[in-house]
Amino acid sequence: MKIKRLFAARKGKAAATASWTALRESFRRQTRKGEGGRLESSAGSDGESRQRNNGQPTTSSFRNLAVATEQSLWRVKLAHREKSFWYPYTTLKNIAALERLSESVGLNLVQLCQGRHGKIADIGAGDGDLGFFLEKMGLSVDIIDNEPTNFNRLEGARILKEALNSAATIRAIDLDSQFSLARERYDAIFFLGTLYHLKNPFFILESLARMTRYCFVSTRIARQTAGGQPLSQYPIAYLLGAQECNNDDTNFWIFSDEGLKRLIDRTGWNILSYLTIGATTNSTPADPDRDERAFCLLQSRTVPALSASPNPVPPGKEAGKTTISWSSGDNGGG
Template sequence: MAITTEQSLWKIKLAHRAKSFWYPYATLRNVAVLERLSAMAELNLLQLCRGQYGKIADIGAADGDLAFFLEKQGLSVDLIENESTNFNRLEGARILKHALDSSVAIRSVDLDSQFPLSGEKYDAIFLLGTLYHLKNPFLILETLARMTEYCFVSTRIAKQTADGQPLSPYPIAYLLGPKECNNDNTNFWIFSEEGLKRLIDRAGWNVVSYLTIGDTTHSTPADPDRDERAFCLLQSKTSPTLSASPNPVPAGERMGKTTILWNTANGDAGKVYVSTNGREESLFATSRQGSAAANWIRAGSTYEFRLYNSDHTELLAKIAVTRARQ
């Protein structure tokens, strides 16, 4: 479906502007990688994007191909880009939004000097091919950890320097010269794999799943023929979490069973309630973090689990659990 969408978007693009006007890279080819990352964590990409906040964000979105694709899947999307450094100053995204009669919100933000959206909450955030364009990668990752539970990140990494000096054993980053990589002075930090993982950890995230593509043996910071990309699914350490596994619960003759896991993330006590088919909720568990089995899941019913603060005045997270039919 992503490739079909890519082809249809190109028809629209070329009907409005010459090919040279548009961002040249095939961003929707990343959807298959994102699905792999989700599957590695036993999650479904689209299900992960559907949560209590009702929206996701695509940051560093180029012409917005991914944002428009995800909207087509029924999601509400904010497209966040820096207009001054965007390939066509966001004119391409605006053309597509109008042509598609899209509801995607386009927001121009300089991620290095301001983040006026820091009070927003999203079910998931996509930060693909953007981290190495930022002067301060700590700032963006720390900010996003307070805005969402899950974040998909991709960035260029390197195993060695151009003259063969090893980078991969060390938690370091290589600072590019202004024209060193793609003749693009908006490229800054290329991390080693260990450097990227340490950055992620210290910025407030856990790595849920991780993979690399491209030249995974002799990658360098700038050589276009020795380009390695790391893709990560991250889970915030500072955002409350609530999950169910498995979900949906497999079909069977007996009552279905799933395990509910939760964490308030701020050290305070929490309460987990459950509501069946929209009826009055009842207390399921009480603690700051933990896990508990729900062994009474029936086919045809929907069980909404809700994590609250200790005095039951603030909803921190929620998840709907169902059971597959035979």
């Protein structure tokens, strides 16, 4: 009987791995084929990564791949551990919001992640679903989280790395400490659903601004208190009680809309695009039925950059004009 159960378990794992391999091949075919809330955007002057659909899946196919990946990953997960072991919240549903952010300023999500540093980071990664998904799109990935507060102490990410034969690097870092990743440079960082879990949000955003040019951030925000006092027009944050939100004492700061934007500015970032989803009119810091999330695509003012706009110059009868601008990395420019 034990032999039968062992054989069945191995067969299930093999089937799940085969499913993931088939999905990876689907990614490659889509890439080769290159198929023909409220949103704010700032059409920055960056001239890099502006061409869209340059051998990359279109929005609809990319989102379909994310859905297929979610399903495939769950087959792999359940072949190794029971459902209660795994991080319970869906991660890849955020792909739709990330693409909206990118496209609103003319950027391609995958191309944005392909720069001279050759890698991206998924910080606050849960089981690493987003990182493994992006790895299958041809990106090199660091999966970073705080092991003691991760849902399964990063064991889920490690199991998936082995099962998927992934080359991703898994790094356990206490994001609430004065951690140092000073030597690390990333083409893009994904920092989703983590900011309000940290005691010092200013430190983390300021640190990330020295490590990457682009950062995707999402966090919970609130427009009013539970008693109806308005928050959204003030640059403030609400400190949660230990069990006030989702009975989770790792929840700390819920920013107002203006508070989050000021934090972003003070920590060395420009907002390229910004959107909110959920309860966008009456959100509160803790009510699960009045939950609002802000998604931002940020560009660092700290990392040196050179850009041109427009790039390329639109075709026409007369000579075009391109403006060259640069950042020295110390908030200066030219």
